[in-house]
Amino acid sequence: MIKWFSHEFVLKIANQYKFFSCKEGIILQKYILAVLVDNKPGVLTHVSGLISRRAFNIESISAGYTEEPSVTRINIVVSVETENELDQVVNQLSKLIDVIKIVNLSKAPSIERELVMIKIRADKNSRADILNIVNIFRAKIVDVTSETVVIELTGHQRKIDAICEVLGEYEILEIARTGAIALSRGSTPVKKM
Amino acid sequence: MNMNGAQAVLECLKSEGVDLLFGYPGGVVLRLYDEIYKMNFPHILTGHEQGAVHAADGYARATGKVGVVIATSGPGAANLITGIATANMDSIPLVCITGQVASPAIGKDSFQEVDVFGITTPITKHNYLVKSVEDIPRIFKEAFYIARTGRPGPVAIDIAADVFNSQIDFEYPRTVELRGYKVSSDGDSKEIKAVVEAIENSKRPLIFFGGGVTSSGTSNDIRKIIERLGIPSTCTLMGIGCVDSSTEGFLGFAGMHGSYGANMAIQNCDLLLCIGMRFSDRVTGRVAEFAPKAKIVHFEIDPAEVNKNVVVDMKVMGDLKWSLPILRSKLESSGIDFQKRFSPWLKESIEISRVHPFSYKIEGVSIKPGALIRKISDLSDENTIIATDVGQHQMWAAQFFSAHNPRQFITSGGLGTMGFGLPAAMGAKLAQPKKKVILITGDGSIMMNIQELATIADHDIDLKIVVVHNFILGMVGQWQRLFYNHHYSQSILKGKRDFVKIAEAMGIRGIRLETIADLESQLPDALNSDGSILIDCIVPEEENVLPMVPGGKRLDQMVLS
Numbered sequence: 001m002i003k004w005f006s007h008e009f010v011l012k013i014a015n016q017y018k019f020f021s022c023k024e025g026i027i028l029q030k031y032i033l034a035v036l037v038d039n040k041p042g043v044l045t046h047v048s049g050l051i052s053r054r055a056f057n058i059e060s061i062s063a064g065y066t067e068e069p070s071v072t073r074i075n076i077v078v079s080v081e082t083e084n085e086l087d088q089v090v091n092q093l094s095k096l097i098d099v100i101k102i103v104n105l106s107k108a109p110s111i112e113r114e115l116v117m118i119k120i121r122a123d124k125n126s127r128a129d130i131l132n133i134v135n136i137f138r139a140k141i142v143d144v145t146s147e148t149v150v151i152e153l154t155g156h157q158r159k160i161d162a163i164c165e166v167l168g169e170y171e172i173l174e175i176a177r178t179g180a181i182a183l184s185r186g187s188t189p190v191k192k193m
Numbered sequence: 194m195n196m197n198g199a200q201a202v203l204e205c206l207k208s209e210g211v212d213l214l215f216g217y218p219g220g221v222v223l224r225l226y227d228e229i230y231k232m233n234f235p236h237i238l239t240g241h242e243q244g245a246v247h248a249a250d251g252y253a254r255a256t257g258k259v260g261v262v263i264a265t266s267g268p269g270a271a272n273l274i275t276g277i278a279t280a281n282m283d284s285i286p287l288v289c290i291t292g293q294v295a296s297p298a299i300g301k302d303s304f305q306e307v308d309v310f311g312i313t314t315p316i317t318k319h320n321y322l323v324k325s326v327e328d329i330p331r332i333f334k335e336a337f338y339i340a341r342t343g344r345p346g347p348v349a350i351d352i353a354a355d356v357f358n359s360q361i362d363f364e365y366p367r368t369v370e371l372r373g374y375k376v377s378s379d380g381d382s383k384e385i386k387a388v389v390e391a392i393e394n395s396k397r398p399l400i401f402f403g404g405g406v407t408s409s410g411t412s413n414d415i416r417k418i419i420e421r422l423g424i425p426s427t428c429t430l431m432g433i434g435c436v437d438s439s440t441e442g443f444l445g446f447a448g449m450h451g452s453y454g455a456n457m458a459i460q461n462c463d464l465l466l467c468i469g470m471r472f473s474d475r476v477t478g479r480v481a482e483f484a485p486k487a488k489i490v491h492f493e494i495d496p497a498e499v500n501k502n503v504v505v506d507m508k509v510m511g512d513l514k515w516s517l518p519i520l521r522s523k524l525e526s527s528g529i530d531f532q533k534r535f536s537p538w539l540k541e542s543i544e545i546s547r548v549h550p551f552s553y554k555i556e557g558v559s560i561k562p563g564a565l566i567r568k569i570s571d572l573s574d575e576n577t578i579i580a581t582d583v584g585q586h587q588m589w590a591a592q593f594f595s596a597h598n599p600r601q602f603i604t605s606g607g608l609g610t611m612g613f614g615l616p617a618a619m620g621a622k623l624a625q626p627k628k629k630v631i632l633i634t635g636d637g638s639i640m641m642n643i644q645e646l647a648t649i650a651d652h653d654i655d656l657k658i659v660v661v662h663n664f665i666l667g668m669v670g671q672w673q674r675l676f677y678n679h680h681y682s683q684s685i686l687k688g689k690r691d692f693v694k695i696a697e698a699m700g701i702r703g704i705r706l707e708t709i710a711d712l713e714s715q716l717p718d719a720l721n722s723d724g725s726i727l728i729d730c731i732v733p734e735e736e737n738v739l740p741m742v743p744g745g746k747r748l749d750q751m752v753l754s
Contacts, residue, residue, distance in 0.1 A: 038373060042310060042322060049314040084500050091497035097319040097339060100373040 028079035060179030121171035205333035219265025221292035221354035240644030246276025251620030267305030282607025287347035318346030326359035380511025395464035404431030405469015414517035423532030427455035434596035448476035454546020566593035582614030582638030585667030612641025650700030696727035
């Protein structure tokens with residue numbers, strides 16, 4: 001679909017909606033990888049060390065326990081220029097001894113979510129407008145003071161990007177994002193894919 | 194059986210068949226060294242930890258067995274780093290044992306503490322930090338398995354000091370359970386069938402093999418395939434010896450300082466069979482124009498190597514031990530007369546290679562490095578191991594030494610580590626005591642681990658050390674001569690060092706050869722004498738290694754003179 005538009009147009013749209021990351025005019029495609037690893041000390045050192053040594057472009061990384069106590073799941077959003085580069089990321093990660101399985105969930109039916117918390121200045125003048133935006137995005141207010149509110153929103157990365165952009169008009173005090181996580185749709189878990 | 198952690202480590206090593214350790218003691222490994230003393234475990238004390246790790250590496254390269262090195266925490270472990278990285282780049286199996294400060298002291302910037310796990314992560318196949326004695330047997334079993342299987346590589350085990358003193362009911366596991374490590378041996382034989390078809394449809398196929406042939410022990414299969422097809426062949430620096438250099442159509446090694454014939458054949462072939470090699474930048478020249486006319490086939494055990502540097506047309510994944518015998522039998526059962534079909538191409542490749550063979554000019558009485566190496570080669574046989582350091586002499590050795598067998602030519606390829614040669618030669622000699630080991634080094638490189646002269650003297654290790662002495666850091670000087678207006682910035686060695694006296698002071702014999710006549714009259718006796726000897730060969734300063742593919746150029750854009 002991209003080839004129907006001019007490069008500048010695509011870049012503009014891409015920048016506006018953050019469909020892709022843009023680096024010096026090159027369009028990078030994002031993929032989300034589900035990486036199952038042994039729950040052993042040093043695993044995160046191995047994974048993050050590899051990413052930095054091979055100069056891979058990582059948008060976000062998050063890790064947590066799973067249904068199996070001996071397995072940790074690392075969610076990595078990687079941005080690459082070419083399919084070959086994507087293969088390199090997957091093959092190099094697979095080489096790590098403690099990596100059990102990698103699935104590219106962007107290439108399978110999947111659900112992707114990210115959680116953000118945004119602390120924003122909300123005085124008498126701006127509070128109503130901010131609440132309006134919160135409602136439109138179906139976000140939640142989780143903390144209120146006389147001067148600030150903390151907004152919580154869960155959704156696809158694109159939605160998180162969008163609320164951050166819209167709230168950019170107001171005084172954002174801080175943002176904490178978890179990075180994206182994903183699950184496959186249907187009954188087959190990643191470990192059996 | 195009840196024992197302490199230090200005894201358990203040595204029991205693990207015994208169970209793995211380790212017969213020799215290289216190392217250097219220190220504070221946190223005192224318990225381990227005490228058990229080495231009590232058990233009388235064979236151990237070579239080197240002059241520096243870097244010497245120990247290169248020696249273990251040389252031992253591994255000469256035999257294919259896993260080399261084992263021990264160092265203490267902090268500076269001891271840090272001194273191993275260059276050696277571990279060297280082994281990692283060339284896929285050499287090592288197990289590197291380091292002591293760490295006691296568990297409660299970790300992270301407190303304790304005396305002689307360094308984060309060995311963190312430092313070794315990017316330069317090992319795998320690494321461990323052991324904080325509990327119960328983990329010792331499992332981790333050692335895994336470490337040796339990981340180091341030697343699949344694509345081999347170094348494994349580092351950092352052990353907290355208190356672990357050596359803790360008690361364990363020792364039992365060595367029989368099997369390894371690693372969910373994330375599958376040794377890929379057998380691949381898809383359809384991929385090999387496709388390669389056979391590609392060979393049948395090609396007119397100008399070329400075999401290009403690398404160090405993977407050595408580590409998989411498939412040199413004989415390669416030889417038989419070349420014989421069956423009657424096609425030219427070339428190799429990487431790491432592949433030297435896998436095919437006897439006298440084989441018809443063997444064009445010498447390829448790449449930056451490789452042969453004219455090999456580089457031209459790569460650029461002109463229509464099918465390039467790349468076997469157990471990884472398309473290093475030293476071997477491809479300008480990567481976008483590497484083998485432009487060829488369909489490139491990659492036989493490889495490591496999926497991450499495929500399409501990493503060069504995008505290939507076909508691949509055969511799996512251990513060469515699996516793929517090459519199948520390829521060989523498929524070719525042998527084919528009804529096609531390959532030799533007849535490919536003979537014009539074989540003849541053409543040989544003729545082109547004869548236009549610019551590796552050569553040197555005799556000028557006056559001075560010893561030309563090429564003449565020196567050729568003389569060493571003439572005085573050697575298939576039971577001679579050559580070890581080199583890094584620089585001009587290394588390239589001359591690769592060019593002018595005729596290797597016959599794998600594991601005969603020991604050199605630091607990927608990392609290009611100066612100072613590798615002397616300790617690696619020492620390790621090779623200890624691994625292969627019946628073989629003659631000749632070290633070819635330079636006046637720059639030998640200084641980087643010259644303390645190991647004392648080690649070979651102490652242990653009566655019989656090495657023939659040839660110093661190609663040109664009073665300059667030769668390869669640096671060559672680049673400065675060719676690309677930096679003869680600005681010999683920090684590359685001139687003033688010439689006041691006397692290697693003969695250094696050798697004698699360290700406890701081995703030394704002689705100096707200054708003319709061709711000296712070379713003819715003294716080299717044979719020196720190489721055939723008993724015991725170690727250092728042969729200081731004075732050679733001209735302004736000698737270039739040629740041919741040369743300058744950085745960023747195509748393989749056929751060689752500087753020839």
